Amino acid sequence: MTMKIVDHKPALFKEGEKAKIAEKFPIGHYRVPMYVRGKTVLIVKNLGRHINPELEAFGKNAGDEEWYYQVTIPQKELWPDYEGKDDDLLEIEVFEPWLDPINNAL
Amino acid sequence: MNEHHHGHDHTDGHEHDHTPIVNEEKPGYYEILEISIRELLIEKGIIKADEVRKQIEVLDSRSPVLGSKLVVKAWLDPDFRVRLIHNGNAAAEEMGISIYDNTEFTILEDTPEVHHVIVCTLCSCYPRPILGLPPDWYKSKEYRARTVKEPRAVLAEFGTVISDDVQIVVQDSTASQRYMVLPLRPQGTENFTEAELESLVTRDTMIGVTIPRI
Numbered sequence: 001m002t003m004k005i006v007d008h009k010p011a012l013f014k015e016g017e018k019a020k021i022a023e024k025f026p027i028g029h030y031r032v033p034m035y036v037r038g039k040t041v042l043i044v045k046n047l048g049r050h051i052n053p054e055l056e057a058f059g060k061n062a063g064d065e066e067w068y069y070q071v072t073i074p075q076k077e078l079w080p081d082y083e084g085k086d087d088d089l090l091e092i093e094v095f096e097p098w099l100d101p102i103n104n105a106l
Numbered sequence: 107m108n109e110h111h112h113g114h115d116h117t118d119g120h121e122h123d124h125t126p127i128v129n130e131e132k133p134g135y136y137e138i139l140e141i142s143i144r145e146l147l148i149e150k151g152i153i154k155a156d157e158v159r160k161q162i163e164v165l166d167s168r169s170p171v172l173g174s175k176l177v178v179k180a181w182l183d184p185d186f187r188v189r190l191i192h193n194g195n196a197a198a199e200e201m202g203i204s205i206y207d208n209t210e211f212t213i214l215e216d217t218p219e220v221h222h223v224i225v226c227t228l229c230s231c232y233p234r235p236i237l238g239l240p241p242d243w244y245k246s247k248e249y250r251a252r253t254v255k256e257p258r259a260v261l262a263e264f265g266t267v268i269s270d271d272v273q274i275v276v277q278d279s280t281a282s283q284r285y286m287v288l289p290l291r292p293q294g295t296e297n298f299t300e301a302e303l304e305s306l307v308t309r310d311t312m313i314g315v316t317i318p319r320i
Binding site for chain 1: 228256259272273276282
């Protein structure tokens with residue numbers, strides 16, 4: 001018998017693409033600080049699938065894994081009055097459900 | 107300093123003049139919650155009191171000495187450096203350091219052009235298996251709020267001035283990854299022994315609020 005492996009949930013984003021962190025304010029345990037919500041980010045690394053701590057916090061920790069990315073945001077985009085080098089960066093990890101696609105063709 | 111009050115001489119009996127160590131503070135909400143859950147879990151036989159004690163013992167056995175050994179090995183052994191950057195957990199375990207908490211130990215490699223500094227704005231994520239417990243200032247609201255917003259000013263307050271032509275990358279640690287800075291080996295240390303090098307790699311150099319200096 002041959003088995004065909006189907007990836008039912010491939011990663012939505014590739015390294016080098018841009019995405020937008022969702023601007024939502026749910027109640028509960030969330031690992032996305034307020035100051036990055038709604039910001040455009042650059043995907044720098046796919047960190048693989050990790051257990052989603054937002055559900056794990058409520059005891060759902062079996063098999064609920066989500067794609068997880070290392071992303072960067074230029075400091076000058078986070079803070080309009082940022083004093084420092086133009087290419088200073090903020091780097092942070094974000095789970096895929098918090099990332100919205102933007103038109104990467106632009 | 108007042109010599110009379112500083113005296114802590116145990117040879118002359120038991121004349122301690124320091125205040126006795128007491129804990130009169132009432133436990134807070136979360137402390138009561140933790141005690142209640144722990145006692146319930148033990149009562150129901152899900153965990154054992156000895157396991158709790160043992161885990162505290164493991165936590166307390168870790169210190170920045172482990173991190174400085176990893177950094178110095180990476181400075182001296184280019185192959186190890188590659189392995190450490192590629193897979194922090196495997197490289198740490200190769201050195202006998204277990205990553206006991208299901209986190210991914212991740213190295214931020216400084217270069218002459220890039221300086222890294224680590225913060226956890228949401229709480230106190232810290233590579234405890236490698237560096238032990240975080241310092242109090244790392245958990246303070248001031249450090250957490252300001253480091254992501256004005257890293258150069260915060261670093262200057264630590265006595266660390268990062269040149270204007272060096273890029274600063276602030277790493278906000280939020281969930282599964284635990285970060286350690288692999289700082290630059292200072293110039294002039296070519297003839298240093300391993301132990302001498304390790305003494306330069308202090309806790310703060312691995313958080314990124316300072317750099318190794320001779």
